[in-house]
Amino acid sequence: MRRFLRGLGRFLGILLGLLVVAGVVGFFWLRGATLAQHDGRLALGGLSAPVEVLREPRGVVHIKAENTHDMFFALGVVHAQERLWQMEFQRRVGAGRLSEVLGKATLEQDKFLRTWGFYRSAERAYQGISPQAKAAVDAYVAGVNAYLATNPPLPLEFRLLGFRPEPWKSADVMVWAKMMAYDLSGNWRSELQRYAWAAQGMSPERMAQLRPPYPEDAPTVLQSEDLKLPPPAPGESQPARTLLALAHSLPNNLVLAGDDKARASNNWVISGSRTTTGKPLLANDPHLGLGVPSVWFLVDLEAPGYRAIGSSFPGLPAVVIGRNDRIGWGVTTVGADVQDLYILDQVSGGYRYQGGIEPFQTRTETIKVKGQPDVRITVRESRYGPVISDVVKSAGSKPLALRWTALDPEDKTIEAFLGLAEAKNWAEFKAALSHYNAPSQNFVYADVDGNIAYMAPGKFPIRKPGHSGLMPVPGDGNWDWQGYLPQEEWPQVYNPKEGFIVTANNKVTAPGYPHTISLEWEEPYRAERIRQMILAKDKLSPEDMIAMQKDLKSLLYDAFKPVLETLTPLSEAAGEWKAKLLAWDGVARPEQQEPSVFEAWYTELTRLPKKEVGQEFWEEPRYILSALKSNDPNCDQPETTFAESCADFAALALERALKRLGEPVPRWGDLHQATFKHPVLTNVAPLRRFVDRAVPHGGDRYTVNRGAYDPANFHMTVGSSYRQILDFSDLERSLYIHPMGQSGSPLSGDFANLLPLWQRGEYLAMKTQDYPVQSRQRLEPLR
Known part of the structure; x- marks a missing residue:
């Protein structure tokens, strides 16, 4: 028996060894079969001259071209080399074509996207941009297609799903900008929410309690002294009686999706009069959904007369956030109300409009479904836009049509981003932004001459007096938009007296501004905290900028501390934790238990109105505070x-x-992990551990170092998707980072190599010269 067992052991040992060898061989074969070439020469049709592509050890890419056509062409090549699956997934989302490769699981999503018409809108937008912008888009698309024509190694996802990417089109570039506008614009959902409440008989006063308006004493981006406009004219009150009557056509079980308030961002710019360097400092960290791969791609673009370094979106030929050799910029979402829902009075032959009957425009969309017959849907459009009640299960007997600036036939936003890199001063920067449509962003600006500035560009609709944009209105012609704000009346300031500008999705305009940008803003906690840190010192250094972006102080805790002070514990354990929480400094460190208890307690408090609002957790802290103080029913x-x-x-x-939480109470970082999931492979159990990532993280929804989490499990789903600090005393000392890595392939060493740096609050040097080079690739014209 012993001899048998020894023999069996030797056999199993040999078998295990062979399996390990096979696994290693298989890994390297698969790695070689899915990763792009990074060195040597690559001949491509469509180039006019050689282009040098340099990669740093961490994967940052530098592109040096002899002209802008070849520069954008090379950017298309590089994006495809590193993020081809991400680009494929994004364009399929925008076109409503996921079901072709993923099957019926995404059919409803495709129906929704086809009805909204994102891809049709992208096609129209391309036709309306300038010849120069078309040239950039066309060069980028040509670069992607030239790379595909080399029959390159395809990412793992293509192999698993069994298809090859089609050639790219210009609309594939334009559509992802539309999808980002959708992701950052959610007013239509809140309009539906109020409409449903009205159907249940809720008064406007109660709606305002559940969704409180922005506090009058909270910070705004622009100060009153920055405004140089006439005072607002008196307007009519909201025509609530008419709207409440119309609302009774909605069912009481309206279901709304999404949490628009989870996505947010910070940026600030400080004048040289308030810095240790004597020149401006500019910081930015957009907060988006965390995922695999990163939303961003770090790149340095150089051609004669063109220089831009910063963060790009794979699929778009531009540096979205960054700098050139003279100016730099950062962005956060304004949250502008550029969406309205219109209630159509449907009759035979169409719907009533201005005393007549206007027909619906219809089209048939054919959706291919993997393994299933094609599905055809009929899409209706009105003069306002798509009839979204045909796909949003929240409408009653009357159709609801969507009016949204991002679906306008003319959208030149891509021109704005292309122009920013060429701007050398504030006047040229503003000229570039004149093309901007959506999603409206808070742009902070600085230059090497010491100027700082701010502008919120976009197509801001002018509504009739009495139309607040908070609820749907009749689509009979009486509530149509009256045009858009001219650029000279966009919110803006140049070298403000205060010496700094802060935006954190807080209210943009101070009293005295005569137009309505929005009536819904993010809570002011982050803006207040950033201002606290700026005003705490006479002069701020680049190191202070880093500390600010890493800051985990929760002003949410400060707001709820008075509730804790008056709380009568119901158990010995609760009494002990009350004492610990009152002694805590409110800094939500991942290694501490106190944040776990506070955030769990706050989450339980957000269940307060669940019966009334129909949602398990209600993320409106000022309602919760007011309710607890006023003995809300x-x-x-x-x-x-x-x-x-x-x-x-x-x-x-x-x-x-x-x-x-149980005993012992876990540390906050054990509960609150920044979670990065692959959009498709996370649903495949054997691959989930291979592609997904999770790391402990501090903060909460309202800390500057944002850690917005799912209240059902505390998993952090939204956070800093990119961090940037620009030092205008020496722009080569600027810093940037994004989570995960530059490559979208889980087999690459650059797949998640930036994640530990991001987690620790570290950065990469944003250099255009004297940077380390790991690989060189020469792109050459195909002869």
Whole structure:
């Protein structure tokens, strides 16, 4: 028996060794079969002259070309080399063509996207851009297609799903800009929310309590002294009675998707009069959904008369956030209300409009579904835009049509981003932004001459008095938009007296501004905290900028601390944790337990109005605070057997939080992990561990170093997708980073090599010269 076991052991050892060898061989074969070439020469049809592509050890790419056509061409090649699957997935999302490769699981999503008409809008937008912008787009597309024509190694996803990418088109470039506009514009959902509440008989006053307006004493981007416009004219009140009557056509079980408030960003720019360097400092960190691969790609573009370094979107031929040799910029989302829903009075032959009957425009969309017959849908469009009630399961008997600036036939936003890199001063920067449509962004600016500035560009609709944009209005012609704000009346300031500008999705305009940009803003906590840190020092250094971007101080904790102070614990454990929380400094460090208890308690508090609003968690902290102080009727929860006061509710919420956390209470970083998931492969169990990543992270939804999480499990889903610090005393000392890595292939060493740096709050040097080079590739014209 022993001899048999020894023999079996030797056999198993040999077998295991062979399996390891086979696995290693298989890994390197698959790696070679899916990763692009990074050195040597690559001959490509469509180039007019050689282009040098240099890669740093961390994967940052530098492109040096003899003309801008070849520069954008090479950018298309490089993006395809590193992010081909991401680009493919994005264009299929925009075109509503996911079901062709993923099957019926994405059919409803494709129906939604086809109805909205993103790809049709992208095709129209391309036709309207300038010849120079078309040349850049066409060169980029030619670069992608020239690379595909070399029969390159395809990423793993193509092999697993069994298809090859089609050649690229100009609309494939344009459509992803549309999808980003969609991702950053969610007013239509809040309009539906209020419409549904009205259908249930909720008063406008109660709506304002559940979704409180922006606090009057909270910071705005522009100060009153920055405004040089006449005072607002008096307007009519919201025609609430008419809207409430119309709302009764909606069902009471309206379901809304998405959490638009989770996506946010920070940027600030500080004048040299307030810095240790004597020149401006500019910081930016956009907060987007975390995923695999990163949304961004770091690149340096150089051609005669053109220089841009910063962060690009794979699929777009531009540096979206960054600098050139003289100026730099950063962006955050304005949250402008550029969407309206119109209630159509449908009759035989169409819908009523200005006393007549206007027919719907219809088209048939054919959706191919992998393994299934084709699906055909009929899409209706009105003069306002698509009839979204045909695909959004939230409408009653009357159709709802969407009016949205991003779907306008003319959209030259791509021209704005192409022009920013060529700007040498504020006047040229503003001229580039004059082409901007959507999504409206807070642009902060600085230059080497010491100037700082701000502008919020975009097509801001002018509504009739009485139309706030908060709820749908009748689509009979009486509430149509009256045009758009002229550029000279966009929110803007140049060298403000205060010496700095802060934007954190907070309200843009101060009292005195005569136009409505939006009535819905992000909570002011991040803006307040950034201002606190700026005003805490007479002079700020580049190191202070780093510390600010890493800041984990929660002003949410400060806001709820008075509730804790008056809370009567219901158990010994709750009493102990109350004492610990009151002694805590409110800095949500990943290695501490206190953030776990506070965030769990706060999450339990957000369940307060779930019966009234139909959502498990209600992310409106100022409503929660007001409700707890005013003994809101929602405090008496329907599942308990006794009448709860708001003090009871707060105490019970702490008990529920401690029960949910268990013993011992986990550290915040163990619960709150920044989670990066692949959009497709995360659903395949054997591959999930191979492609997804998760790392401990501090902060919460309202910290400057943002850590917005899913309240159901505390997984961090939204955070800093890119960090940038520009030092205008020496732009070569600027810094940047994004999470994950430059490559989209999980088999590449550059797939997640930036994640540890990002997690620790470290950066890469944003250099256009004297940088380390790991590989050189020469792109040459095909002879």
